[in-house]
Amino acid sequence: MSIKSIAAKIFAKKIYKKTQLWANNPIETQKKVLQKLIKDAKQTQFGIDHHFDQIKNEKDFAKQVPVRDYEALKTYVDKVVKGEKNVLWKGKPLYFAKTSGTTSGAKYIPLTKESMPYHIEAARNAILHYIHETGKADFVDGKMIFLQGSPILEEKNGVKLGRLSGIVAHFVPKYLQKNRIPSWETNCIEDWETKVNAIVEETFNENMAVISGIPSWVQMYFEKLYQKGRKPVGEIFKNFNLFIYGGVNYEPYRAKFENLIGRKVDSIELFPASEGFFAYQDSQKEKGMLLLLNSGIFYEFIKSDEFYTDNPKRYTIGEVELGVNYVLIISTNAGLWGYNIGDTVQFTSLKPYRIIVSGRIKHxxxxxxxxxxxxxxxxxxxxxxxxxxxxxxxxxxxxxxxxxxxxxxxxxxxxxxxxxxxxxxxxxxxxxxxxxxxxxxxxxxxxxxxxxxxxxxxxxxxxxxxxxxxxxxxxxxxxxxxxxxxxxxxxxxxx
Missing domain, CATH: 3.30.300 (GMP Synthetase; Chain A, domain 3)
Known part of the structure; x- marks a missing residue:
């Protein structure tokens, strides 16, 4: 066992204990998150418009702040994009995550100095929880890949913008830089097919231990590896034993993946989005992902079958039930308030709070x-x-x-x-x-x-x-x- 894997196990135990502190005290944790959000944004334009100085609790918040999607929040976001300060959150954002909109064209989701670290920590902590539970840490000595967008960033009124995965690429910890593939040059290729072909060439003879990405696009990578090597991915990468994914349900792909790999591998599910990193799979034994209640995000939930009624009830974490389909509503330290991200979730556990993503409210x-x-x-x-x-x-x-x-x-x-x-x-x-x-x-x-x-x-x-x-x-x-x-x-x- 290497020094690096021993250190990973020690760090994993520390993070696990830290997580348990807030996971075992969920209601109070969420109250503190809301109080801090209100305090920090009280003097912003949004905070003044919505009387943050009068908000004392969750009920006050629900009365003052209506549920909005991007279109409804766009007048505020447009001011932020134009370069105005103290609009949705104090100061100006560090980045805009650019995503595809439906009716408004491109969407610009702000990322702030307060919100950005949680995107990085959540992905890291998901792996550390896996190490703590399973005791498997040898993979930290191998190569890792995340199939992602280009890290090349543009600039808009003094704020850098790009795809979230491209922005995150700038925050890879130093201790992972030598393990990380592909190269910067390959990662910057815009055309996806060209990029995947380059990744295949770059990784084919490497000691790949961890592979991560959206299943449908990782599948494309695996198929090209199989075409080149004429043998299963698990034989090409003999030490590949951990697949990390998010974005879609893995189950419809699992049989195909195991066929392409040639054996079963462990997997970790993540629930990241431009608007925040909401949950990750904290256990290989339990169903669902741990909802991150201490990450600068205040959560509310609306039952899906009530969502399009007049004034539907907004439930807080202490009021949710198992197996009910909820629309996820977030308020964040990036300045999204009462924000409907469009995803629906169901709780699989209330001690601790674990969820599965059940779909999209519009899909x-x-x-x-x-x-x-x-x-x-x-x-x-x-x-x-x-x-x-x-x-x-x-x-x-x-x-x-x-x-x-x-x-x-x-x-x-x-x-x-x-x-x-x-x-x-x-x-x-x-x-x-x-x-x-x-x-x-x-x-x-x-x-x-x-x-x-x-x-x-x-x-x-x-x-x-x-x-x-x-x-x-x-x-x-x-x-x-x-x-x-x-x-x-x-x-x-x-x-």
Whole structure:
């Protein structure tokens, strides 16, 4: 065992104990976070406009600060982008994380000197919790890679901007610099396919121990490694035993990954976003990710089925229940207040508070009142793949409201790696799994409002070609699992 791995174990134990202090005192921790946020932003334009000087507790906060998405907060953000100080948070931000918007074009999410360290610490602490629980630390001597966006930053009115993953690349600790791959030059390549090819060449003969990224894009990297080496990734990288991922549910990809790797490897799930780093998997034994209650973020939760009603109740951490689908609302030390990030979560544990990401509040199918969410379709697909040789590269689901004949249905567009022996039998199994997970969908089938779902095969690399056609191949971009219209699938069909 190396000095480095021994030091990692000692540090891991220290961080674990520190985490337990706030994890075992969640309600008081969140109250203190809110109080500090209010105090630090009291003299900002937003704080003055929303009477922060009158806010004493969570109920006062909910009364003074409405829930907003980016569009509703944009008048304030625009002032920050123009270079004004003390608008949403004291001073000016260190960076803007530039993300793709839906109706407003590019979105500029502020990152401040107070918020930025938590992005780095959370990723580090996820690995340290893994070391503490498993005792495995030898990987710290190997090479590590995170498939990410370009670290080249632009500047806008004195503030640097770029993709979050590119910004984070500037904060890699010195003790990891020698272990980190790819090189700066390779990381700066903008074209995703060119970049992945360069990463394959750069890593092929290295001692890769940790690989991290969004599963769909890591899969592309693994496939190119397999093509070059003509053997599983686990044979190319004999010491690769830890996969770190975020952004999408890993389960639909797991069988394909294990096939590409040639064996099982441990994994750690993360829940990062430009708006904050919200949770990470703190245990290999327990379901869900530890919600980070002491990271400069105050959380509120709105039940998904109440979200679009007038004045829905905003729940604090002490009021949430297991298994309920909540829209995640955040207020942060980067100046986002009552902010709807669009993700929905469910709690898997209340001691400590652990969550899973169940989908997106805007990504659902409810053409007939069924309100199918991402977590349900991912579970249904994963279960349908159990005990079969079926492997899936990518998928999305959309309603077919006006079929040429017969009843409407849900249409699943699936790019198979290994196709089922009988597609109709697989569709029937998938439909069964959906019906036991969503009673509204089941009622619509029983009531002959909908017919059984239909599976449509997507050609090899069809999803990659689609993402390339809309300029979103690679990086942190993801295919929506669900759409309530057919805009995406109609483009897929045209490929």
């Amino acid at each position: 659902y199918i409810s053409a007939f009142g069924e309100h199918v969410i991402g977590f349900e379709v991912e579970q249904a697909l994963s279960e349908s793949m159990v005990n079969t040789n079926v492997k899936v590269n990518e998928f999305t689901v959309a309603p077919q409201i006006n079929p040429k004949e017969g009843l409407p249905y849900h249409e699943w567009f699936i790019e198979f790696e290994n196709e089922p022996e009988n597609l109709e039998d697989f569709a029937q199994q998938l439909d069964y799994e959906m019906r036991i997970r969503n009673i509204y969908y089941d009622d619509l089938i029983k009531g002959s409002v909908l017919r059984r779902l239909v599976v449509t095969k997507v050609v090899k690399n069809g999803f990659q070609d689609y993402m390339k056609s809309i300029g979103k191949l690679g990086g942190q971009n993801k295919i929506p699992r669900l759409s309530n219209d057919r805009n995406i699938v109609d483009l897929l069909k045209s490929k």
